[in-house]
Amino acid sequence: MQTIDMSSNPSCVAEHKSRPPVHAQTIVVNPNHTLRNAFVWIKDGLPAAHWTPPAQTVELTQNGCIYEPHVAGIMVGQTLEIVNDDPINHNVHANSKINAPWNIAQAPKAEHKFRKFASPEVLFAMTCSVHPWMNSYIGVVPHPFFSVTGDDGAFRLQGVPPGTYTIEVVQEKLGKKDGTLTLPPSGTASIDFTYGSQ
Ligand SMILES: [Cu+2]
Numbered sequence: 001m002q003t004i005d006m007s008s009n010p011s012c013v014a015e016h017k018s019r020p021p022v023h024a025q026t027i028v029v030n031p032n033h034t035l036r037n038a039f040v041w042i043k044d045g046l047p048a049a050h051w052t053p054p055a056q057t058v059e060l061t062q063n064g065c066i067y068e069p070h071v072a073g074i075m076v077g078q079t080l081e082i083v084n085d086d087p088i089n090h091n092v093h094a095n096s097k098i099n100a101p102w103n104i105a106q107a108p109k110a111e112h113k114f115r116k117f118a119s120p121e122v123l124f125a126m127t128c129s130v131h132p133w134m135n136s137y138i139g140v141v142p143h144p145f146f147s148v149t150g151d152d153g154a155f156r157l158q159g160v161p162p163g164t165y166t167i168e169v170v171q172e173k174l175g176k177k178d179g180t181l182t183l184p185p186s187g188t189a190s191i192d193f194t195y196g197s198q
Pocket residue numbers: 065089090091128129130131134
């Protein structure tokens with residue numbers, strides 16, 4: 001991925017004086033040729049149930065004019081906690097379509113902001129109205145069975161009841177794929193997804 005050019009904003013550049021160059025995270029390929037930052041969730045097949053969101057917040061931090069993490073999952077009704085660690089203004093814009101979109105300014109080192117999402121929505125972009133290179137993605141899920149692939153390309157969904165499920169993976173640039181997975185009454189099951197030529 002290309003190095004992000006922050007030269008239009010010296011304050012952002014200053015934040016990176018002692019850091020390595022920052023690259024766009026549109027597609028991040030791990031050393032083992034797997035994809036990082038792919039969002040994986042159970043799209044269909046769960047029994048009808050109300051899943052209570054955890055009290056723990058999901059944090060989205062603006063640090064050096066970059067969002068961290070780049071991709072996050074959150075449950076319907078769970079709190080997103082937005083943090084500005086930078087000495088400059090940011091403006092967080094949730095580009096959601098099912099949930100009402102919002103746009104909030106956050107001053108340097110300001111108090112944290114808190115937002116919740118009322119409806120499932122996988123996946124939408126968070127952008128910054130001040131810094132065009134800033135983006136991250138959020139998946140809002142009605143249950144706790146979601147994951148974001150890490151530096152080994154793997155995902156793990158734990159505590160899933162036995163059943164047959166549609167598992168969907170969503171990558172911001174490469175799009176969506178799904179597959180069917182049957183989980184036996186005890187034990188585990190696995191599914192692989194591949195993008196590009198095979
Ligand atoms: Cu910004």
